[in-house]
Amino acid sequence: AEHSALNHRRLLKSIIDASPDWIFAKDPEHRLILVNHAFAAAWSQVPAMMEGRLDTDFWPADECARFHSDDRRAFAGEFVRNTDDVA
Numbered sequence: 001a002e003h004s005a006l007n008h009r010r011l012l013k014s015i016i017d018a019s020p021d022w023i024f025a026k027d028p029e030h031r032l033i034l035v036n037h038a039f040a041a042a043w044s045q046v047p048a049m050m051e052g053r054l055d056t057d058f059w060p061a062d063e064c065a066r067f068h069s070d071d072r073r074a075f076a077g078e079f080v081r082n083t084d085d086v087a
């Protein structure tokens with residue numbers, strides 16, 4: 001089962017990394033837990049260098065406050081898609 005879960009995670013990461021759109025996920029503390037290549041490239045980073053860091057490491061605090069509203073909705077189970085160009 002553990003091997004299967006690892007394969008599923010790798011497959012999901014491959015699909016996410018193939019997208020030209022920014023895709024990322026954060027935990028309740030606003031720490032990036034998953035970042036695709038398109039998102040990382042916008043910051044001249046690689047995903048592994050961004051994962052585990054806070055959103056405030058990349059955006060000003062006032063912008064993060066706006067994002068945190070979306071985060072609360074997402075953690076409440078709502079689908080949130082932001083189409084704003086922020087970079």
